[in-house]
Amino acid sequence: MMKVDLISLKKAIFFCFVSLFSVTALKAQTIKNNLIVMGVVDSVHSKILNETRKLWVYVPARDSTFAQQKYPVVYLLDGDSHFPSVTGMIQQLSNTVCPDMIVVAIPNTDRMRDLTTNKIAALKTSGGGENFTSFIEKELMPHIDSIYPTTPYKTLIGHSLGGLMVINTLVNHPNMFNSYIAIDPSMWWDRGILLNQAREVLKQKNYSGKYLFMGVANTMPKGMMDTTQARKDTSAATTHIRAILKLGDMIQSDTAANKLKFAYKYYPNDTHGSVPLITEYDALRFFFKNYGLPQETRMKIYNKDSNPEEVLAEIQSHYDNISKQMGYKVALPEDLINNFGISLITRIPKMAFAFLQLNIKNYPNSYNVYDSMGDYYDAIKDKTKAIAYYRKALTLKEFADTRSKLNKLLATKDTEPKKSQKK
Template structure:
């Protein structure tokens, strides 16, 4: 017995040693020259496992356009990989956009005290006219897009929702600096909400405390500068909430009293995915041994709803089908297992 244990230990040790010489890759780099911005931009790209380009994939995937890409790429792709492998959100492509000039690209208006500010309109045009077509030409993309930004790039997220809502389907704005230019985006939202139709759009907006432990009542009753940015975010969401019936925007605001501005992105992306893709979560198969439980019907109905929400046809993933087959066989229900296995053929029709 001792020899077996030693052999097993050595085997795993040797495997571990050999793997130390292999690189673990979570993405690749692309470059695009923008005529609109008159500069080259660097992109960090994450794709689902086994997907490299349009030619080697039978499926299409939603795309996340991630601002401040170099800062947020590792956290976002890690969260996405975990949630998607557990069927809590779709498998998606991530396009991390590295910065050259944050003030220029993300701020919608010019302030003389902030050099280069006010170029958000051009950056939006770059995304819409150059970057998105570029990504669509290389990768197997679906026509569902998400925009994520933090702080100044969170301002850009909100500005895009207000002024160019047709480009993206969902938005995550993490502690956006909505105090910018005397709350210019709050004023724009008040005007736009009277006529805008944001049906089908989803916004998840978060805010952190500049001083840990302040609850929302303490923040809203405070009048000092330390809470002014947070109070502006609360005020913005108050506008969204009061105009929900006219804009049809689906939105949620989350204040995190124990997070700070730098710590907020990680939990915001995680919670944002959970909120935006709540409809995606797989149904329960706990009653699969019950002969009146029709797993195939439940599965097809669920993915029809998912397809309707995402705007393209989505099929049950093979790993979920395999899991249901395993449960059926565990309960000696071979006929039902064979019937579920047939679902793998759907995407090939």
């Protein structure tokens, strides 16, 4: 008979539980009238561009159980092409790999005008990139911040000519965004004029706290085996990839001085058209590699011998580090702390209480934190305190499930036999 390693088995069961918890915690897309709704169509009139621009906006589906949250914002160039894939990826990775984020996709009206840095005579509308950048900074961003629940952290994503604009923004307007994703950027534009400008600027500016990830597709001609050959080649067939590789090598040599957090990756099995998705995925993992709660901490949460105060201090320290990266205070998520607390009520009551009590401290105006503490006291058979917490929850929000639990406890309490009094 095969022997079973009980410790390994317990770890495997725990891993499956945590994985399932993480997946089921993800918010589903909204369903309305039998349609799966990914976002809303918004618009803003631009005086700078002299036109009204349509926007596709994704806002994470909010569970009304929890307090209102604010989110970092992703600005997506060529928005109509990349909106479904980027929103789906962020939704899948949110709160385990990266934060939930709002996505603002900007569909094109005149791509050649908006996504090129300077004019080429043969392309009549080209060269409006700086105007387009001014539109984003002075009209679009204020519009988004005034309507949607945003935080200051912003990311810019662009592919091809959009990638050219990402690099242009990093070089000439570095404070507009915190992180930049340039996907196979068209650095060849106008004989590499931006490449030459970047060489000088990147040596001088301080990019501390800024991130850039660049994806490079395999656009080499058939028969060319690797990027070493491409770097040495002088034919027109390698102009595109050579310019990108040159930029990557140049930035990498300057990061020690300019403090830019930079990574770039060559994808030998992806073309110019297929490279966006994998680049965006790797970029998010690079930007937020320390965002998710470490597995070691999760193991401690479910260890009955752990000290609750020490575990919570470790979690708080983790979110303090996230706050430093994001540039603003990132609170411990109410839903995450609540779900840990609820799942621990019957298993490790002392840990459950510590989590639920912390949520009351951090979110005193949320009805949910009192409802959950009511569930805790109900589970440990302290009906008096359970009733008090359910009543507190209902003073903040009338919720049918909480009302039902309260009424059930009150009915049970009324039917309990009274203790006989001594004469």
